[in-house]
Amino acid sequence: MSATLDDWLARLERQHPVAIDMGLERVAVVAERLGLTQGPIAHRVVTVAGTNGKGSTVAMLERLARAHGLTTASYTSPHLLRYNERLCFDGRAAGDELLVAGFERVEAARLAGDPVSLTYFEAGTLAALVTIADVRPELAILEVGLGGRLDAVNVVDSDVAIITTIAQDHADFLGTDLEGIGFEKAGILRQGRPAVLGSRELPVSVSRRIQALAVADYWLGRDFDHAEAGDGGWSWQGRSEAGDRYRLDSLPDPGLPLDNAAVAVEALSLCGVPPREAESRLAMSNVALAGRLQWLGNWCFDVAHNPHAARYVGSRLARRPRPARRIGLLGVLRDKDAAALIEALAPVIDVWLPVGLPGERGRSGEELATVVASQGGETLAAASSPAAAVAWLTPRLAPDEEVLVCGSFLTVAGALEALQTRLNDDA
Incomplete structure (x- = not known):
């Protein structure tokens, strides 16, 4: 075979x-x-x-x-x-x-x-x-x-x-x-x-x-x-x-x-x-590119993982009408500057949901939550993975709220797959 x-x-x-x-x-x-x-x-x-x-x-x-x-x-x-x-x-x-x-x-x-x-x-x-x-x-x-x-x-x-x-x-x-x-x-x-x-x-x-x-x-x-x-x-x-x-x-x-x-x-x-x-x-x-300002309902997915890319994402979101609350579902590898990324997105994010990423370069959700706090951000919870964050957040998300998923290809891939599975199961 x-x-x-x-x-x-x-x-x-x-x-x-x-x-x-x-x-x-x-x-x-x-x-x-x-x-x-x-x-x-x-x-x-x-x-x-x-x-x-x-x-x-x-x-x-x-x-x-x-x-x-x-x-x-x-x-x-x-x-x-x-x-x-x-x-x-x-x-x-x-x-x-x-x-x-x-x-x-x-x-x-x-x-x-x-x-x-x-x-x-x-x-x-x-x-x-x-x-x-x-x-x-x-x-x-x-x-x-x-x-x-x-x-x-x-x-x-x-x-x-x-x-x-x-x-x-x-x-x-x-x-x-x-x-x-x-x-x-x-x-x-x-x-x-x-x-x-x-x-x-x-x-x-x-x-x-x-x-x-x-x-x-x-x-x-x-x-x-x-x-x-x-x-x-x-x-x-x-x-x-x-x-x-x-x-x-x-x-x-x-x-x-x-x-x-x-x-x-x-x-x-x-x-x-x-x-x-x-x-x-x-x-x-x-033209369309998966994971680049990709919207599924009130969820936005972008693989931005450094301050330069995050500032562009923030500028695009700033052009939209401000939702009742915008949640940043964030997962960042250990070798990336999480603090600078959070600082770049802070003007368009109201509250954060840090998530853990696997592997030697991975960073836990709890560790990322401490970085959020050091930048003056508020954290809803800390999740073990992007999929776990989607499962936790979906039943709690109001229709007038938005979610930005970003910080890594791993974050976007995990959350996108989990959300698509949930949407297909609900269809």
Whole structure:
């Protein structure tokens, strides 16, 4: 009996001594055995790095490309509910059989010669890349998992590189020095290939890398930009690599950061596809990204887990009519700055429900409650898990109250699955 997708995922979690092992040496060996270094995996490849906004940028660029008639593949991480979410073709998640076939090919290549040890993420990335190469879509969009320079995604060359924002996150691996973090993110840049920079300010280390590689750089606020319109929509203006100027008006709000939306349109133009107004409107009206300001009734789910992302979530909630009470269902890993995250969200949260998260990096609900108290916040209760918090809160939640679930992918995934199960049981 052949191994299932769940079997493979369990196997990959066990086969390498550490979960994260920065470096491309091992990945490059297996990539070469798979033929991934012999030619492009798609007609155009876009790589997306940054601290925040990577997932929303990938989602909007993918939707824009399809609206303009391109075939697409996208690779993102982590997933919320199913591993299949990580690899999509033309907006549809890859099936189990396709993913298993990719893992089998990576395993065969890993053992073809001196065995090479790969992490869960590295094996998954190589499996996605070789699967994309088989399909060879017109556009492949690859999200960097961690950093850039030493990330497994960086084993392939991109035609267009995107750097969204740079802030402190994953300090255990990237440190706390923004110049150092910028250097790692800029590792996705390639000699003479254009780069889209989705922040109005980036560390000097990024500019130095741009100059060293003679990269044509397109900056938010200088080469392209967006402006909000009075009708709730927005406009975009930018240019192609050849210098052609474009402008799009009356675009609908995608419900995602407009900085990232502007980056996505600019990246499309640098892929040689002039953005058209009707197609761009269609894309922005139909884009959706699970776990990013995702609403289920009066529950809002967002994977924000650092202060920069939390401030954006807070600004979006501040635009809504204030409910009778807004509850922050919060779970934060131990290596994240929970105090700063709570401070960023405090203006839009009335009371907190801290929850525990599992694993070595996990933090208990009781421990998180002490952080809430240190920031002057009020706590309803402390729950052992996101699912337990949903079970406790659901019968107590009034119709005129709202819940924001945030702090980690683990928090959102656990609470979202629990709430969906309850809603399905009640239907």
